[in-house]
Amino acid sequence: MDSLTKTDREPCWRFSIAPMLDCTDRHFRQLMRQISCHALLYSEMVVAQALHYTKRRERLLDFDVEEHPIALQVGGDQPQLLAEASRMAADWGYDEINLNVGCPSPRVQAGNFGACLMAEPERVARCVEAMVAASALPVTVKHRVGIDDLDSDTLLTAFVDQVAAAGATRFSVHARKAWLDGLDPKQNRTIPPLQHERVIALKQRRPELMIELNGGLDTPEQCLSALIHCDGAMVGRAAYAHPLRWAPMDALIYGEAPRIVKASDVITGLMPHAERHLKRGGRLWDLCRHLVQLVEGVPGARHWRRDLGHQAQLKGADLNVLEGSAQQLKDAGL
Incomplete structure (x- = not known):
């Protein structure tokens, strides 16, 4: 509450x-x-x-x-x-x-x-x-x-x-x-x-x-x-x-209670929006181009950004790309 x-x-x-x-x-x-x-x-x-x-x-x-x-x-x-x-x-x-x-x-x-x-x-x-x-x-x-x-x-x-x-x-x-x-x-x-x-x-x-x-x-x-x-x-x-x-x-x-917002949580929270966008005929990269700044200053950040950018720009990129990216971050505790 x-x-x-x-x-x-x-x-x-x-x-x-x-x-x-x-x-x-x-x-x-x-x-x-x-x-x-x-x-x-x-x-x-x-x-x-x-x-x-x-x-x-x-x-x-x-x-x-x-x-x-x-x-x-x-x-x-x-x-x-x-x-x-x-x-x-x-x-x-x-x-x-x-x-x-x-x-x-x-x-x-x-x-x-x-x-x-x-x-x-x-x-x-x-x-x-x-x-x-x-x-x-x-x-x-x-x-x-x-x-x-x-x-x-x-x-x-x-x-x-x-x-x-x-x-x-x-x-x-x-x-x-x-x-x-x-x-x-x-x-x-x-x-x-x-x-x-x-x-x-x-x-x-x-x-x-x-x-x-x-x-x-x-x-x-x-x-x-x-x-x-x-x-x-x-x-x-x-x-x-x-x-x-x-x-x-x-x-x-x-005045909200303090909370920890992780990059993986952000991506998971965006899934419904991404699904609606893809159903309207949009491209996954339209959304993912904004996500590359989510992770910075930690080991593996550059690799994660490069991988997300490559996968999201492929023809037919779908929610599996976001799910995979979120899982990578969860595995890293991010």
Whole structure:
């Protein structure tokens, strides 16, 4: 039984796994749900325009009930399309919808959304206002501390104030500025220095707002330190690269009894999801590509990863591959 009642437990967004393109698909979300029952999970960014026009809407929006709590992240700059996306998210059963104002990629800039929208707080506010009016879902915003030369605490506070007035309920702030001209997305995750103190100062200036710290949180201990000052801690690449590292979070944040999560348990827990995916015509590798980071720093880890990767990519790979991999880990006490 839970050590805390549902009403007493910390909000799910006290710890979240950041939306990441090519990473936080439904398979990785299922993996992380084996590790944390309560963390808020995010979709990959979905372009609102694609939801309006595409015939592949189900593939872009679908998720499994085990993934709750889950937020849909969308990108766009047109209030009408974003309002439509908000209605779809509610109809599909998402718990939140999040607007991306932080991605610095040239392709995203070409569509006039992502981080470049920090230069247009009025437009972001209109988008958020339309999203709030379209459904009852909480509307949140993920953004940077600044972009290019628009990089002062005054501008950051003005941006947050205007968007909060439009109805945004939480701000997930990546504690790096983004250089839109000169750095690619990968460089923008590492070259601009981390400025956690600026996010903390924003929370201090606006204590009534929900401010979540993102960027450079690599360990549970760093997340707990962040939560002293901010309302939430969002982890990105460190969760993808080291998923089992985050197994203590349900106990540390949500009051659950401590438990040991083994890699073999994670794979066994994924079997029902893998079976459904294969029955839909999917490939086992779609899921297994996320599993190779489960085992690290122990003898035989490299061999296990190589063997799993080879077997899962073979034509007709089925659940026997997962069962065999789980058994290897059990035999090794992992």
